[in-house]
Amino acid sequence: MRMIDLIEKKKRALPLREEEIRYFVEGFTAGGIPDYQAAALLMAICFTGMTDRETAWLTDAMAGSGDRVDLSAIPGIKVDKHSTGGVGDKTTLILAPLAAACGVPVAKMSGRGLGHTGGTVDKLESIPGFRTDLDRRAFLKIVETVGVCVAGQSGNLAPADKKLYALRDVTGTVDSIPLIASSIMSKKIAAGADAIVLDVKCGSGAFMKTPEDATRLARKMVDIGRACGRRMAAVITDMDRPLGHCIGNGLEVAEALEVLEGKGPEDLREVSLVLAAQMLSLAGKGDPALCRQLAQNTLDSGAALEKFRQMCQAQGGDVSVFARPKSLYEKAEVYELSAPMGGWVCRMDAEACGRASMLLGAGREKKDSVIDPAAGVVLCCKTGDAVERGQALARLYTNVPERLEQAKQALLESYVIGPQKPEPQPLVYDVILGL
Numbered sequence: 502m503r504m505i506d507l508i509e510k511k512k513r514a515l516p517l518r519e520e521e522i523r524y525f526v527e528g529f530t531a532g533g534i535p536d537y538q539a540a541a542l543l544m545a546i547c548f549t550g551m552t553d554r555e556t557a558w559l560t561d562a563m564a565g566s567g568d569r570v571d572l573s574a575i576p577g578i579k580v581d582k583h584s585t586g587g588v589g590d591k592t593t594l595i596l597a598p599l600a601a602a603c604g605v606p607v608a609k610m611s612g613r614g615l616g617h618t619g620g621t622v623d624k625l626e627s628i629p630g631f632r633t634d635l636d637r638r639a640f641l642k643i644v645e646t647v648g649v650c651v652a653g654q655s656g657n658l659a660p661a662d663k664k665l666y667a668l669r670d671v672t673g674t675v676d677s678i679p680l681i682a683s684s685i686m687s688k689k690i691a692a693g694a695d696a697i698v699l700d701v702k703c704g705s706g707a708f709m710k711t712p713e714d715a716t717r718l719a720r721k722m723v724d725i726g727r728a729c730g731r732r733m734a735a736v737i738t739d740m741d742r743p744l745g746h747c748i749g750n751g752l753e754v755a756e757a758l759e760v761l762e763g764k765g766p767e768d769l770r771e772v773s774l775v776l777a778a779q780m781l782s783l784a785g786k787g788d789p790a791l792c793r794q795l796a797q798n799t800l801d802s803g804a805a806l807e808k809f810r811q812m813c814q815a816q817g818g819d820v821s822v823f824a825r826p827k828s829l830y831e832k833a834e835v836y837e838l839s840a841p842m843g844g845w846v847c848r849m850d851a852e853a854c855g856r857a858s859m860l861l862g863a864g865r866e867k868k869d870s871v872i873d874p875a876a877g878v879v880l881c882c883k884t885g886d887a888v889e890r891g892q893a894l895a896r897l898y899t900n901v902p903e904r905l906e907q908a909k910q911a912l913l914e915s916y917v918i919g920p921q922k923p924e925p926q927p928l929v930y931d932v933i934l935g936l
């Protein structure tokens with residue numbers, strides 16, 4: 502087999518055979534196929550696409566390129582969730598203990614943030630002492646004893662995807678639905694859960710800018726999961742506005758704790774309940790309406806909060822933050838951004854809000870940037886709110902005041918204030934079931 506023939510074929514929009522896809526994935530991972538040939542094939546895929554069968558083969562080849570987590574020792578249907586990434590998205594912090602408190606084991610591997618989006622591992626590590634660098638044995642032991650563990654990716658999970666993603670990132674080949682779908686699903690399949698709920702974000706702060714594109718990506722991922730024998734559901738949710746009010750690691754943990762106490766912002770609680778209903782339903786707890794009620798009761802009774810406390814303790818975290826969530830962000834100086842005019846917040850640019858938070862120290866510009874757990878933004882007004890001139894639009898938390906003006910500018914540009922109240926925008930666009 503020759504790589505040049507695969508590139509020529511894909512350039513002409515001809516489908517690749519399973520052996521050809523495996524030859525590419527295995528050869529590239531082992532170092533036998535140079536970056537320039539891999540990049541040429543990826544670019545051809547961006548232009549000519551892939552069939553469902555090709556996408557499933559690519560996923561399977563990448564999932565099989567490293568370790569596969571074996572969760573079979575843990576009884577019950579293990580459920581995972583994945584978000585395609587957004588701003589202020591702290592739902593994993595709520596859903597993982599919530600599902601576990603309902604009797605559904607959650608063994609979740611999460612990532613760190615990069616650029617304008619945050620990562621669950623960084624959020625959890627804002628709790629002093631919280632350990633996410635667990636080896637496989639410690640990870641599984643916590644799932645067995647507590648019912649839930651959220652850790653960083655350990656071992657060698659889908660190394661082909663890691664190498665390919667790094668190449669896509671610098672060759673303009675990220676935004677292809679089959680490449681994104683196979684990349685995400687290869688890691689989810691290797692992570693071993695029986696059921697997977699996907700939160701596919703759409704809007705200004707997401708990869709997918711429109712509900713149509715988000716739906717196409719969701720369908721593709723649901724089909725791949727089904728082909729790999731997983732129970733699947735996907736929810737298309739809004740990311741034109743950040744989720745909740747808080748952006749930044751410690752601030753987001755504090756906001757998640759509010760929801761776990763049965764309070765918190767309505768949008769965050771609602772998205773969490775919709776996703777929880779799907780997770781519980783896939784785990785066999787009943788139909789989604791019944792499961793939503795179960796999730797709601799579990800949040801309101803404090804059982805999910807208690808499960809988070811147990812997980813935190815098992816992972817070495819300082820549980821005094823439960824009594825004083827303020828301690829998660831009080832080490833930063835606070836500044837205010839006031840509204841330059843009165844009116845209604847008609848639109849927001851979620852990506853710009855995430856960028857402002859990153860500038861304040863909450864996110865990484867580069868992979869090795871150091872982050873400040875206390876830094877971030879609290880949005881006092883969001884789309885649909887009325888504002889008066891001079892009223893606080895947002896509070897900015899930082900220990901790098903020299904970045905303040907740039908962050909304020911990014912935030913200010915993210916708000917569109919107009920004379921008319923905007924039409925309400927959906928929070929949840931669709932639910933796609935893998936039946």
Ligand code: URA
Nearest residue numbers: 675680681682684685
């Ligand atoms: N996230 C991934 O893991 N892969 C992609 O290709 C895009 C987003």
